[in-house]
């Protein structure tokens with residue numbers, strides 16, 4: 526097993542002559558193994574690990590300068606929105622948010638200042654699909670960088686670099702680590718110049734993960750394919766079951782043939798993921814709260830991508846930092862329920878949701 530190099534510094538042979546490792550903010554052997562592993566998973570040359578998914582995003586934002594603009598989907602992780610709006614707008618970097626499901630619509634939002642397109646697909650929590658290849662082709666013609674947040678799919682299902690993305694981001698906290706016991710982020714790129722800049726920022730800003738967390742992430746990755754495959758099978762069955770449940774109004778899941786992004790998802794993903802969101806027929810906040818507090822196997826908690834199934838309420842949890850009027854525009858109602866389907870027995874999961882739904 527990769528050892529946990531619990532060290533902050535390394536002995537040098539003589540001044541200026543070290544053995545490949547100087548100081549652990551800059552390099553750590555456990556982190557280096559993880560970074561190479563992450564790069565390989567995304568068919569990339571350079572992997573760069575961070576203390577969290579948001580620290581990884583922060584490093585990408587630091588490639589920009591005042592006056593630059595970031596264009597992103599209006600249905601993205603609330604923390605990513607908050608980083609752009611509440612931190613970077615102060616420094617003169619503007620964020621614009623739009624529905625990116627129709628690639629042709631993106632062109633009208635591009636200005637001479639647009640320097641970065643931030644794609645998250647499947648989107649969080651509405652499970653919309655953005656065509657990565659089409660966005661990258663369009664951005665390339667205009668010299669705009671594309672970063673894809675691949676957290677929801679994981680590298681087992683989707684590899685954005687192969688579709689033309691410049692950078693892939695992961696909250697490795699989720700499927701990569703997979704056991705709800707680590708916070709860690711990662712970037713992967715094939716572009717040496719970008720990698721050099723991102724390594725510089727990693728070291729200069731210092732948001733690096735500790736060796737224990739790198740070790741846990743490496744251990745989690747060993748079963749990524751088994752976990753994600755089982756979670757996807759469970760999610761497909763659960764999504765169909767929920768859609769036929771008389772207490773459920775609408776289920777968002779890209780695995781449905783009638784989902785507007787299904788064809789694109791079939792092209793760019795190997796399966797449809799294990800995230801589902803749904804609205805209740807009696808769509809009140811009270812009923813949603815009732816379901817959210819009545820499940821046993823689905824634990825009420827933030828996050829996703831662990832072996833355990835989670836249930837969440839985006840409006841008050843993951844997406845609380847997005848203003849209500851912005852949320853409602855994309856269908857993120859006060860009562861929307863989000864599921865991260867885990868690897869448990871599917872009959873247990875159905876029975877659990879059934880008893881919670883029937884009690885509303």
Ligand SMILES: Cc1ncc(COP(=O)(O)O)c(C=O)c1O
Nearest residue numbers: 577578579602674676696698709
């Ligand atoms: C899609 C997505 N991207 C990024 C992040 C941020 O990652 P972290 O919590 O590791 O900082 C999250 C966290 O929930 C997420 O869901």
